[in-house]
Amino acid sequence: MKKILDLISEEVQKGFEKAGYAPELGRVTISNRPDLCEYQCNGAMAGAKQYKKAPIMIANDVAAALAGSEVFSKVAAVAPGFLNLDVREAFLTSYLKGMESHAKFGLEMPKNPEKVIIDYGGPNIAKPLHVGHLRSAVIGESVKRILRYCGHEVIGDIHMGDWGQPLGLVITELREHQPDLIYFDESYTGEYPKEAPFTVSELEELYPTASKKSKEDEAYKARAMEVTYKMQSGVRGYRAIWKHILEVSVADLRKNYANLNVDFDLWKGESDVHDLIPDMVAYMKEEGYAHESEGALVVDVKEDTDTKEIPPCMILKSDGAALYNTTDLATILERMNTMHPDRLIYLTDKRQELYFEQVFRCARKTKLVTPKTRLDWIGFGTMNGKDGKPFKTRDGGVMRLDLLVKETTDEMYRKITENREMPEEEAKKTAKLIALSALKYGDLSNQASKDYAFDIERFTSFEGDTGPYILYTIVRIKSILAKFKEQGGSLAELELKDAGSGAEKALVMQLTAFNSAMEGACAEIAPHRICAYIYDLANAFNRFYHETKILAEEDNGKKEGLLALLVLTRDVLETCIDVLGFGAPERM
Numbered sequence: 126m127k128k129i130l131d132l133i134s135e136e137v138q139k140g141f142e143k144a145g146y147a148p149e150l151g152r153v154t155i156s157n158r159p160d161l162c163e164y165q166c167n168g169a170m171a172g173a174k175q176y177k178k179a180p181i182m183i184a185n186d187v188a189a190a191l192a193g194s195e196v197f198s199k200v201a202a203v204a205p206g207f208l209n210l211d212v213r214e215a216f217l218t219s220y221l222k223g224m225e226s227h228a229k230f231g232l233e234m235p236k237n238p239e240k241v242i243i244d245y246g247g248p249n250i251a252k253p254l255h256v257g258h259l260r261s262a263v264i265g266e267s268v269k270r271i272l273r274y275c276g277h278e279v280i281g282d283i284h285m286g287d288w289g290q291p292l293g294l295v296i297t298e299l300r301e302h303q304p305d306l307i308y309f310d311e312s313y314t315g316e317y318p319k320e321a322p323f324t325v326s327e328l329e330e331l332y333p334t335a336s337k338k339s340k341e342d343e344a345y346k347a348r349a350m351e352v353t354y355k356m357q358s359g360v361r362g363y364r365a366i367w368k369h370i371l372e373v374s375v376a377d378l379r380k381n382y383a384n385l386n387v388d389f390d391l392w393k394g395e396s397d398v399h400d401l402i403p404d405m406v407a408y409m410k411e412e413g414y415a416h417e418s419e420g421a422l423v424v425d426v427k428e429d430t431d432t433k434e435i436p437p438c439m440i441l442k443s444d445g446a447a448l449y450n451t452t453d454l455a456t457i458l459e460r461m462n463t464m465h466p467d468r469l470i471y472l473t474d475k476r477q478e479l480y481f482e483q484v485f486r487c488a489r490k491t492k493l494v495t496p497k498t499r500l501d502w503i504g505f506g507t508m509n510g511k512d513g514k515p516f517k518t519r520d521g522g523v524m525r526l527d528l529l530v531k532e533t534t535d536e537m538y539r540k541i542t543e544n545r546e547m548p549e550e551e552a553k554k555t556a557k558l559i560a561l562s563a564l565k566y567g568d569l570s571n572q573a574s575k576d577y578a579f580d581i582e583r584f585t586s587f588e589g590d591t592g593p594y595i596l597y598t599i600v601r602i603k604s605i606l607a608k609f610k611e612q613g614g615s616l617a618e619l620e621l622k623d624a625g626s627g628a629e630k631a632l633v634m635q636l637t638a639f640n641s642a643m644e645g646a647c648a649e650i651a652p653h654r655i656c657a658y659i660y661d662l663a664n665a666f667n668r669f670y671h672e673t674k675i676l677a678e679e680d681n682g683k684k685e686g687l688l689a690l691l692v693l694t695r696d697v698l699e700t701c702i703d704v705l706g707f708g709a710p711e712r713m
Contacts, residue, residue: 126231162209180206287394293353475504562592622686
């Protein structure tokens with residue numbers, strides 16, 4: 126099903142052609158002066174030089190050619206050469222009926238769908254998630270859902286940090302606390318316990334202590350490096366401890382991400398490609414891509430067209446140790462060999478721009494990817510406090526993500542129970558849904574690359590450009606439809622009627638823009654476009670609601686047409702919030 130703007134443009138192009146002008150001049154846009162018209166075309170201005178005519182003359186010719194059009198109720202040529210256009214209600218209703226009857230509201234599926242792997246999340250095991258992990262999870266989940274909705278095969282990979290020096294530090298500190306654990310007896314040959322010798326809370330306390338010690342005590346740091354080497358080399362006890370850390374951490378991560386309605390298809394980490402690194406390094410040496418520089422192994426990725434310095438991509442440090450670059454390149458190799466994606470998308474802090482430029486260039490130069498493989502990086506900004514500085518707890522520390530979710534949920538519970546009576550369990554469930562909308566919409570409504578200020582009072586407000594406002598609009602629609610059913614009405618028998626003027630037509634026009642908004646969000650990898658669309662749609666509906674009798678409408682045919690419009694509005698809004706990664710309650 127074609128986008129509404131394309132259909133309107135095709136009609137105007139016919140008018141240009143009928144009037145003797147190039148049809149490509151008939152491209153239509155939404156009017157930037159809605160007080161004057163609904164759509165506009167500036168093609169006459171562009172054609173003036175080509176046809177050596179005043180723009181208004183061309184516009185008048187086209188307006189005459191479009192007289193009697195079944196698409197337009199008004200075509201006006203306006204000096205110096207604009208075409209102001211209003212569309213017929215019957216045309217809009219026909220388009221809405223097409224949306225209603227087609228899967229995904231008529232969104233056109235790609236002729237050549239891509240297989241896409243999205244690398245997002247990126248937590249380190251043995252550490253709690255903090256607010257810095259929010260944006261990667263929220264944006265990545267939404268991008269995954271948008272691309273899937275638009276017809277692509279998408280695989281989400283959490284890509285955990287589970288193999289490097291931080292793990293050596295954690296195991297070293299564990300040994301300080303529990304030196305008699307059999308895991309540290311390298312002569313032990315029996316079976317190791319199935320249960321971990323620590324809880325997730327105990328585990329999370331080990332890393333900060335170990336990290337602080339390693340910065341102050343060189344001997345401690347050396348022991349941690351030795352432990353890291355033993356773990357990575359496969360020493361039984363250390364590898365068994367590492368597996369316990371992984372199991373305990375992943376169980377906790379799954380719970381925390383589930384609370385954010387974030388779900389990964391793959392729970393892979395750096396350890397999954399450890400065994401691929403030696404062969405990959407040998408290949409890069411043999412093919413002449415990698416060379417030694419100051420003892421390290423590097424691949425030059427600078428290009429003649431560069432206007433800024435791009436350092437070489439380091440593959441191995443001077444002591445032969447692998448780096449993040451190494452594991453990321455090995456991960457690309459593994460993904461290409463096992464899943465054959467057309468596209469790889471990475472989400473990280475925007476400060477990693479240079480790093481991904483180096484890695485992507487290295488992957489292309491060393492032919493780890495095909496020439497057609499798309500490599501995309503989305504760098505997101507920082508979530509700040511209202512003071513404009515990185516978000517902190519009241520005592521100045523980095524806030525845990527689960528505490529942020531809890532604080533937001535508690536605030537929503539307070540607002541719900543203050544304003545109405547509701548059973549406690551329902552109030553808690555509803556508060557959780559609304560809190561999730563507040564957090565996710567508050568993040569996603571901003572362009573990913575921009576920093577934003579987290580303001581719990583604004584984000585949890587039921588007014589303005591917020592998640593709770595969007596949910597309140599959906600619940601308002603559900604309430605009206607529920608009352609209609611209580612009165613004996615059937616939603617299945619409703620049928621759209623030609624829209625009236627004013628607020629009703631404005632709502633219809635906003636609904637017809639759904640496909641353009643979804644396609645644009647997919648093409649630009651931009652969830653904020655969906656947020657902007659549903660905010661406009663919610664505003665259009667609420668204006669319509671306040672200006673229109675719906676259940677009180679005495680003409681049954683008209684009433685049923687209005688209710689059919691409500692059903693479609695609800696369905697479009699719920700589809701949009703689903704691709705943003707949250708849902709709506711039945712009542713608020």
